[in-house]
Amino acid sequence: MENTNSEIKPFESFDNTFKYCTYGMVFSNIYPNKSNMKKRLYFYCFTLLFASPCLISYAYSCRFYIMAHDIFNLTRHLAVGIIILLYLFKVLYCILNTNKFENILNTVSCDIIDVNELDDGAKKLCAFFLKKAKVGQLVWSLLPIVIGFQFPVYAGIVMIHENIWKDYPHREMVHEMELPFVKRSKFDSPVFELFFFVSGIGCLILLPNFCGLDGSFCISTTHLGFKIKYVGYLVLKAFEDSNDSLELHAKMKHAIKCHQKALQFYKELQDFYGPWLLVIFIVTSSLIAFNLYQMYIIQQLHPKYVLFAVAAVLHMYVPCVYASNVTEFGEDLVVELYNVPWERKFEISAIKSVIIMLANAQRPLVFTGCGIVTYNMELFITVMKTAYSSYTLITST
Template sequence: MRVKPVFGTGLIVMENTNSKIKAFESFNNTFKYCTYGMVFSNIYPNKTNMKRRLYLYIFIVFCTSPCLISYAYSCRFYIMQQDMFNLTRHLAVGIVIGLYLFKVLYCILNTNKFESILNTVSCDMIDVNEFDDGAKKLYGLFLKKAKLGELIWALLPIILGLQFPVYAGIVMIHENIWKDYPQREMVHEMEITFAKDVKYDSPVFEIIFVISTASCIILIPNFCGLDGSFCIATTHLGFKLKYVGYLVREAFEDCNDSFELHVKMKHATKCHQKALQFYKELQDFYGPWLLGIFIVTSSLIAFNLYQMYIIQRLHPKYVLFAVAAILHMYVPCVYASNVTEFGEDLATELYCAAWERKFDISATKSVIIMLANAQRPLILTGCGIVTYNMQLFITVMKSTYSFYTLITST
């Protein structure tokens, strides 16, 4: 039996197949880190519980409201005091929290779009088991790239999210061992309106520390789920494009009669149209997220550079934050660039296929149509404002440095 999970419906479609062991499984079974991240971050695309997930989102915001209120008050306080160092330190954390709040709400409200993308990936992965050995080997290469992207977004958020409570804990351990009058370290230092004079006293300090740590932990699965799914989905699109070229090449090289050639070319044309439609779905769903990533990472890098400039040393927390921000921008640029590259390669592969060996007008016309469609670049953008490629990454690095020099000169 072949099992096809349908995201968000609770349905499982089973089809008769041979009894041999399947090399490729569904999305949930293959990309477990990403799936768990979506589940625990409340963005798993299940349209049957959208209201419950929305209520849970509101409940989480309510539970963390003391930290959010203190954060807003601190920003106002630092602005009034013209304290640029603490303001940028606060904004560096605040825009990450803002990105999290946006992503969760966005995924809940766009469950149908997200579900369609993951369903396409999952069903296609199971269908690969019915392909020939050459196609299976091709998909195996793309699967490794997808798993690498998943692994990056499983580790990077953990390092970034836990650095705050871990650093605070290390500082307090050092204080208690080496100093007669140890001081306490907050997870993130800020002005707390309702506990301004007693925030370092027990049990207020412990309560705030636990709430702040919980807030850091809540952020981790979200990045693993949504950001990881982008790497997986774009890699899958790359396979779909590469598979079209593989089908056309095999059709002209292996077919012995016109009927078989027409059948294979018709299948290749359908696969190409599905790949183009999948590209449109990716752009439609991930576009706002890509724009948010561009804004957040650019600001984060500049803010952390400014903080290290003020203290005149490489602080571990700020260095790690800046490196994580750079990777947060670099990884989507790489995977988006791969999509554009595979789209360009498809045009070359179609032209280089042995179509001139077959004197078949219908098959040649199919190649011409696919070749014309392949001429349009497959570019992923942030709502049409920023184009994601490696040039964007270089531009962001230059713009960030320019912004850094601007704020350091004021």
């Protein structure tokens, strides 16, 4: 018989717990590894070089549509272009802020592993929050796949239909645009096949990035929620289970340390994700308005534009939900600290500790986009109203 000294632990590191998010970070070149920062920057530049034909054609097309006052094609182009710019921003931002990102992931990883040494109540609490985090990971695993694959798949379906039912079939590009160097032969071989391949690969490159960075925001904010709820749990257990003043004092001291760590983790999250949240606000508002305008012009619910609009709405809705949850957990902690059964252990030092924690917990835990926009459900409603206002403004011109 084999003797296994290593005990199986239910709570593992970040990489093993959130595998989809980890794979997304690795494949999208944003996994925070200090030792390969230069290599990732080189690969980022290589990606730009590889996609340069499409990027040049995109820029040329935007200029062409502006000169021609073609608002329909310009908004169609911008709806795709801002997604590309968002990807370029996120990758470069994560590479340049590797230390901040790494500290966040290490904190999550170490905290999850430490739960193995805690009591059953803390383990149940952690398991509950891990499920919520995995929901966010799943959303950012499936949503980008649906949106990203719609372009090459739609183009492929259209060309199959054209070849079956029409004598002179029309070729469909992954994203229709003007090609500056081959204006008259963009649908001829091998130019068409080359651009179709590069555009298709570009769609695949974009997908993991959302699962990596956007998914990590859901995971990190949910973990912050766990840290906050765990503080309330510690304080309650301290007053209920302590046998003497020394034990109560020690447990309250530990609870205060955990609370301070939670507040520090909140500051780290706000510092790292703040610029990204601001960019997301701008991008989603524009995307929704552009796609509403597209459907208004063609006077039908085109599947491509509907999917794009729904994705933009979800892209704003999901961060608002997870950010709002943190704010709610912070407000709940105030109530939990106020309601602790301090009368059971009338210890002055312990009561003073609760008062200090109450004072610190009074500060709202809100996530903002560089202090400009506050992420909550009110912001989501505001974005919907702003997008509709932009849509009406565009249609009136």
